[in-house]
Amino acid sequence: xxxxxxxxxxPFDVETVKAHVAGLPAVAERLGExxxxxxAREVGDGNLNLVFIVEGxxxxxxxxxxxxxxxxxxxxxxxxxxxxxxxxxxxxRQAAIRPxxxxxxFHFDATNALVVMEYLTPHVILRKELIAGKRFESLAGHMGxxxxxxxxxxxxxxxxxxxxxxxxxxxxxxxxxxAITENLVFTDAxxxxxxxxxxxxxxxxxxxxxxxxxxxxIAAQEMLQVFTTKTEAxxxxxxxxxxxxxxxxxxxxxxPEFAFYGPMGFDIGAFLANLLLAYFSQEGHEGAxxxxxxxxEWLLATVEAVWAIFADRFRELWRTERTGILFARSVFEDExxxxxxxxxxxxxxxxxxxxxxxFAGAKMIRRLVGLAHVEDMESxxxxxxxxxxxxxxxxxxxxxxxxxxRLSDVSAITSLARAISRQKDLP
Amino acid sequence: xxxxxxxxxxPFDVETVKAHVAGLPAVAERLGExxxxxxAREVGDGNLNLVFIVEGxxxxxxxxxxxxxxxxxxxxxxxxxxxxxxxxxxxxRQAAIRPxxxxxxFHFDATNALVVMEYLTPHVILRKELIAGKRFESLAGHMGxxxxxxxxxxxxxxxxxxxxxxxxxxxxxxxxxxAITENLVFTDAxxxxxxxxxxxxxxxxxxxxxxxxxxxxIAAQEMLQVFTTKTEAxxxxxxxxxxxxxxxxxxxxxxPEFAFYGPMGFDIGAFLANLLLAYFSQEGHEGAxxxxxxxxEWLLATVEAVWAIFADRFRELWRTERTGILFARSVFEDExxxxxxxxxxxxxxxxxxxxxxxFAGAKMIRRLVGLAHVEDMESxxxxxxxxxxxxxxxxxxxxxxxxxxRLSDVSAITSLARAISRQKDLP
Numbered sequence: 043x044x045x046x047x048x049x050x051x052x053p054f055d056v057e058t059v060k061a062h063v064a065g066l067p068a069v070a071e072r073l074g075e076x077x078x079x080x081x082a083r084e085v086g087d088g089n090l091n092l093v094f095i096v097e098g099x100x101x102x103x104x105x106x107x108x109x110x111x112x113x114x115x116x117x118x119x120x121x122x123x124x125x126x127x128x129x130x131x132x133x134x135r136q137a138a139i140r141p142x143x144x145x146x147x148f149h150f151d152a153t154n155a156l157v158v159m160e161y162l163t164p165h166v167i168l169r170k171e172l173i174a175g176k177r178f179e180s181l182a183g184h185m186g187x188x189x190x191x192x193x194x195x196x197x198x199x200x201x202x203x204x205x206x207x208x209x210x211x212x213x214x215x216x217x218x219x220x221a222i223t224e225n226l227v228f229t230d231a232x233x234x235x236x237x238x239x240x241x242x243x244x245x246x247x248x249x250x251x252x253x254x255x256x257x258x259x260i261a262a263q264e265m266l267q268v269f270t271t272k273t274e275a276x277x278x279x280x281x282x283x284x285x286x287x288x289x290x291x292x293x294x295x296x297x298p299e300f301a302f303y304g305p306m307g308f309d310i311g312a313f314l315a316n317l318l319l320a321y322f323s324q325e326g327h328e329g330a331x332x333x334x335x336x337x338x339e340w341l342l343a344t345v346e347a348v349w350a351i352f353a354d355r356f357r358e359l360w361r362t363e364r365t366g367i368l369f370a371r372s373v374f375e376d377e378x379x380x381x382x383x384x385x386x387x388x389x390x391x392x393x394x395x396x397x398x399x400x401f402a403g404a405k406m407i408r409r410l411v412g413l414a415h416v417e418d419m420e421s422x423x424x425x426x427x428x429x430x431x432x433x434x435x436x437x438x439x440x441x442x443x444x445x446x447x448r449l450s451d452v453s454a455i456t457s458l459a460r461a462i463s464r465q466k467d468l469p
Numbered sequence: 470x471x472x473x474x475x476x477x478x479x480p481f482d483v484e485t486v487k488a489h490v491a492g493l494p495a496v497a498e499r500l501g502e503x504x505x506x507x508x509a510r511e512v513g514d515g516n517l518n519l520v521f522i523v524e525g526x527x528x529x530x531x532x533x534x535x536x537x538x539x540x541x542x543x544x545x546x547x548x549x550x551x552x553x554x555x556x557x558x559x560x561x562r563q564a565a566i567r568p569x570x571x572x573x574x575f576h577f578d579a580t581n582a583l584v585v586m587e588y589l590t591p592h593v594i595l596r597k598e599l600i601a602g603k604r605f606e607s608l609a610g611h612m613g614x615x616x617x618x619x620x621x622x623x624x625x626x627x628x629x630x631x632x633x634x635x636x637x638x639x640x641x642x643x644x645x646x647x648a649i650t651e652n653l654v655f656t657d658a659x660x661x662x663x664x665x666x667x668x669x670x671x672x673x674x675x676x677x678x679x680x681x682x683x684x685x686x687i688a689a690q691e692m693l694q695v696f697t698t699k700t701e702a703x704x705x706x707x708x709x710x711x712x713x714x715x716x717x718x719x720x721x722x723x724x725p726e727f728a729f730y731g732p733m734g735f736d737i738g739a740f741l742a743n744l745l746l747a748y749f750s751q752e753g754h755e756g757a758x759x760x761x762x763x764x765x766e767w768l769l770a771t772v773e774a775v776w777a778i779f780a781d782r783f784r785e786l787w788r789t790e791r792t793g794i795l796f797a798r799s800v801f802e803d804e805x806x807x808x809x810x811x812x813x814x815x816x817x818x819x820x821x822x823x824x825x826x827x828f829a830g831a832k833m834i835r836r837l838v839g840l841a842h843v844e845d846m847e848s849x850x851x852x853x854x855x856x857x858x859x860x861x862x863x864x865x866x867x868x869x870x871x872x873x874x875r876l877s878d879v880s881a882i883t884s885l886a887r888a889i890s891r892q893k894d895l896p
Binding site (some may be wrong): 211219261264266376 | 486596634635637638642652656659661662683685687690697698699711789799800804812816
């Protein structure tokens with residue numbers, strides 16, 4: 043549909059991007075007058091796009107531009123520019139719900155597949171800070187609330203049904219980005235896909251065992267079924283700790299180009315999976331034995347708090363903003379059965395928790411034996427130590443997937459993480 | 470989107486429709502030369518549309534034209550003409566899969582919201598034949614196969630993902646027809662909705678009890694959640710026994726204007742629900758006690774056979790046509806784990822059966838206490854007898870909804886139906 047493939051697109055470089063943004067009144071004003079005083083640098087360290095920081099006398103902006111291929115792999119893997127359109131549409135919807143968790147948005151250019159937004163400073167990518175062992179006391183609150191509000195308010199619990207269905211249709215066109223997830227997260231890790239890689243030989247046994255592990259394969263495919271058929275809410279779609287920027291007391295969520303209408307548990311599970319990957323990587327970053335034990339406990343406490351705060355805010359929204367077609371007040375509260383709505387809420391959250399656990403497991407596994415890995419593990423130089431960390435993370439991912447319906451609550455997840463982290467002899 | 474609201478639409482009458490079809494070469498050829506020799510009559514007995522039979526010297530066609538409002542209620546309830554567009558799109562997709570189960574398709578006119586198709590003769594609406602106590606030995610096979618093929622081949626088990634997502638987007642615009650189902654099937658029956666009606670006073674107690682029945686209300690809303698978020702396959706969307714035409718050995722499925730991508734169990738459940746409504750209505754059509762007992766058993770055998778034949782054909786398709794993104798052969802058969810695919814299939818059918826039971830329950834209940842009723846019950850003149858039949862059907866619907874996850878297989882459904890039909894003292 044609204045693809046930007048057609049004529050006029052050109053990828054910018056540090057010179058051409060300056061002239062381009064100087065010509066955008068809203069952006070130029072932010073930077074200060076003229077393009078003469080501008081400086082630009084390219085800082086994209088993700089897998090897909092160009093990211094420029096353009097600075098002027100009065101301020102700075104980020105220019106994110108899609109490339110017509112996957113940057114991580116090269117132009118042998120084309121990827122539509124339309125993802126910038128979907129990113130912009132997701133950003134504007136999220137900004138309407140909780141603007142302080144996003145960069146400020148300045149400009150969208152469909153032709154050049156380009157978004158101009160606030161340069162966040164002194165914000166740092168959360169993943170890097172977790173590797174460094176830093177704590178963020180506002181993180182769980184910010185993320186739990188952001189998740190609850192963005193997911194609830196774009197679901198049939200809240201959104202008017204014609205608007206929701208139109209939005210489902212719009213984001214259904216984000217096919218190529220969904221296909222990346224469908225393949226990389228749920229399928230490739232479980233057979234001999236050409237781009238799979240893992241720490242060799244340390245993780246060989248565990249990685250190959252996945253392909254013979256019927257329970258985990260079926261579970262992964264069942265979660266794929268949920269992913270590809272459950273149009274529950276507008277998802278960020280790639281909510282790992284590299285999509286979150288933080289300062290001591292601020293949190294911003296960036297990069298929703300994988301956005302589509304999918305199962306709520308996918309976003310929550312993605313974030314928890316990456317906290318758990320950070321947890322299992324900690325031993326690899328220790329100078330002395332046990333040095334990161336307390337930090338690991340902080341990470342697990344954060345896992346618990348994200349879910350708890352999410353669930354609390356979700357309950358509050360269920361009670362006060364349930365204006366959509368699902369679980370209508372006419373059937374419960376208006377018939378004097380407020381308790382019925384509360385029981386339905388508890389059942390809803392139970393189902394959502396199972397989805398969350400399953401998706402968290404799938405997201406962990408694919409980062410260990412699939413194409414795209416995480417710096418938390420990759421930055422462990424000693425391959426024997428890294429493989430040991432990864433083997434435990436892989437075991438955790440497997441349990442989350444296979445037992446997603448049997449985990450009573452989030453403390454069952456953190457208890458399991460502790461138990462697995464004590465296993466020093468995993469294959 | 471492709472709505473037909475814009476200029477040019479006019480509802481036809483028996484005179485104007487003749488001139489119109491005479492001007493359509495493909496149709497005129499079918500009818501025989503000129504409009505002079507044509508005759509037309511309007512036979513629409515459904516809730517929504519005009520239906521003309523136009524006959525000429527060489528043959529006859531059916532002209533189905535949408536009205537801009539709900540025929541059952543009147544022009545106070547507007548309904549978009551675009552439903553003819555969705556009907557046509559569903560018909561052509563189903564015809565590509567299993568043409569012999571549909572009328573032959575001749576012409577679509579978006580402006581006039583009109584479909585021209587084969588005049589089926591001597592076919593009769595299945596519902597009327599079930600009221601008359603007639604048996605159709607090919608019915609279960611035809612319907613089970615049609616359901617398996619149309620649902621499998623439009624799902625992520627088969628369809629290429631870009632095509633499926635484009636189709637999900639297209640049918641997402643069938644908002645108004647989905648809204649009818651969302652309200653009438655899942656919600657209105659469970660509160661004091663203005664258009665509800667039921668056999669009074671015989672069914673008063675049972676109808677009012679629904680509104681205080683927390684378990685059934687939660688179950689109905691959970692099925693609504695599945696209905697509105699699970700884009701599993703292209704559904705007919707309204708597959709009751711009034712949407713099926715039969716002869717002694719032929720079966721045709723008509724009227725898919727409610728089509729959208731939804732949960733497979735909704736179509737299967739709709740058809741089974743209407744067979745069960747027919748079953749519970751039989752006592753009301755008896756001249757002498759027990760006169761319809763054997764026929765009732767044939768109806769239950771048909772319920773079992775529809776599911777069994779559906780499941781058999783679905784298994785066959787799973788084994789031979791599983792080319793979509795779900796449960797890919799690369800993960801199972803190609804890794805030497807064909808048994809894994811079989812176990813995943815069994816689990817898939819288990820989940821589908823629970824959906825089917827739940828939707829069947831919701832569809833039964835709404836036909837007893839909601840706006841639109843079924844002739845199976847309405848044609849029972851004695852209101853006391855009718856209320857007795859309806860009370861048993863209502864009890865059945867409730868059990869299917871509330872216990873949808875606890876019914877081991879289709880024989881559990883038919884056993885339950887027999888047990889409930891023996892209850893002569895329901896409220």
